[in-house]
Amino acid sequence: MFFLSYFGGNHVRSTTSYYGGAGINADLKTFHNQQVYAATIVVGLTAQNTYGVQDQYAIPTSFISEQFKSIANDLNIKAAKTGALLDAKRVHIVAKEWQQYELGKLVIDPVMVAKGGAHLLSDEAILTMINELIPQAYLITPNLPEAQVLVNQTIKTDNDVQQAAKKIQKMGVRNVLIKGGHRSNSENNYADYILYEDGSFKWFVMPGVDTNRTHGTGDTLSAFITANLAKGYDLKMIMPQAKKFTYEAIRQTINVGHGHGPLNHWVEITMERD
Ligand SMILES: Nc1ncnc2c1ncn2[C@@H]1O[C@H](COP(=O)(O)OP(=O)(O)O)[C@@H](O)[C@H]1O
Numbered sequence: 001m002f003f004l005s006y007f008g009g010n011h012v013r014s015t016t017s018y019y020g021g022a023g024i025n026a027d028l029k030t031f032h033n034q035q036v037y038a039a040t041i042v043v044g045l046t047a048q049n050t051y052g053v054q055d056q057y058a059i060p061t062s063f064i065s066e067q068f069k070s071i072a073n074d075l076n077i078k079a080a081k082t083g084a085l086l087d088a089k090r091v092h093i094v095a096k097e098w099q100q101y102e103l104g105k106l107v108i109d110p111v112m113v114a115k116g117g118a119h120l121l122s123d124e125a126i127l128t129m130i131n132e133l134i135p136q137a138y139l140i141t142p143n144l145p146e147a148q149v150l151v152n153q154t155i156k157t158d159n160d161v162q163q164a165a166k167k168i169q170k171m172g173v174r175n176v177l178i179k180g181g182h183r184s185n186s187e188n189n190y191a192d193y194i195l196y197e198d199g200s201f202k203w204f205v206m207p208g209v210d211t212n213r214t215h216g217t218g219d220t221l222s223a224f225i226t227a228n229l230a231k232g233y234d235l236k237m238i239m240p241q242a243k244k245f246t247y248e249a250i251r252q253t254i255n256v257g258h259g260h261g262p263l264n265h266w267v268e269i270t271m272e273r274d
C-alpha cells in the first residue's frame with residue numbers, strides 16, 4: 001500500500017493485511033493514535049495472520065491511479081508513506097502518480113519480506129524503486145536486510161551501516177533511517193541509525209524486548225514518523241519519540257494470535273508528552 005498524510009491526519013498506504021497486525025492496519029492504528037486523519041490508497045491485499053502471508057492480490061494499476069485522483073482532488077495531504085508495493089508495475093504507477101500530484105513529504109518503507117518469509121516486493125521492483133521512487137522521497141526506512149539489497153552489499157558492522165546509509169542517500173532521498181531490529185548486539189540492544197539531510201547522524205540504541213510479538217514494528221515506526229511530519233514537526237524532534245512509541249508498543253504486549261503477534265497501538269507516547 002501507499003499512505004498519505006493529511007493535516008491533523010494523513011497518509012496513503014500500500015498493502016493491507018486483514019488480521020490487523022501489520023501493513024495498513026498497523027499504519028492506521030498508529031496514525032489514529034497520533035491523532036492525525038488518515039486516508040489510504042490500496043496497492044495490494046494480503047491474506048495474512050501471525051503465522052505469515054497466505055495469499056496476495058495486486059490491485060489493477062488503473063484502479064491505483066483512480067484512488068490517487070480521488071484523494072488528490074479532495075484532501076489536503078501533508079505527508080504519506082508507502083508500504084508493500086508488490087511489483088515493478090505498481091512501484092512505477094505509485095512513482096508516476098506521486099510525481100503528478102506532489103502530496104507532501106514522502107516516506108518510503110521499502111517492505112520486501114514479511115516476518116514469516118513472504119516476499120512483498122519482487123526483485124525487478126527494487127530497481128524501479130531505486131530509479132523512480134527513492135529520488136522523490138523525504139525519508140526511507142529500510143531494515144537491515146532491505147538496506148543490504150538496496151546497496152547490494154553485506155552489512156555487518158556499525159561502519160557498514162553508516163556507509164550503506166550514505167550510499168542510499170546518494171540515490172536521491174533526503175534522509176535515511178536504517179532500522180536495527182535484525183541485529184542485536186552482545187548486550188541485547190538494538191541500534192537504529194539515521195543519516196539526516198544536513199549530513200549529521202544519530203544512533204538510537206534501545207534494549208531488546210524478548211518477544212516474538214514483533215509483527216508490524218517497521219510499519220509502526222515509519223507511520224509514527226509520517227504522522228508527525230504531517231503535523232509539521234521536525235524529523236530530528238520526531239525520531240526519539242518514534243523510537244519510544246515503537247519500543248513501548250512492543251514491550252506492553254497484547255495477546256493476539258499464535259505466531260509473530262502484533263504490537264500494542266494503545267500506548268500513549270506523543271510529541272507533546274510521554
Ligand atoms: N525485539 C525488539 N525489541 C526492541 N525493539 C525492537 C525489537 N524488534 C524490533 N525493534 C525495533 O523496531 C523497529 C523496527 O525495526 P525492524 O524490526 O528492523 O523493522 P521491520 O519490521 O521493517 O523488519 C526498530 O526501531 C527496531 O529497533
Ligand SMILES: Cc1ncc(COP(=O)(O)O)c(N)n1
Nearest residue numbers: 015022023114115215216217
Ligand atoms: C501487508 C504487509 N505490509 C508490511 C508487512 C511488514 O511487517 P513485518 O515486517 O513486521 O512482517 C507485512 N507483514 N504485511
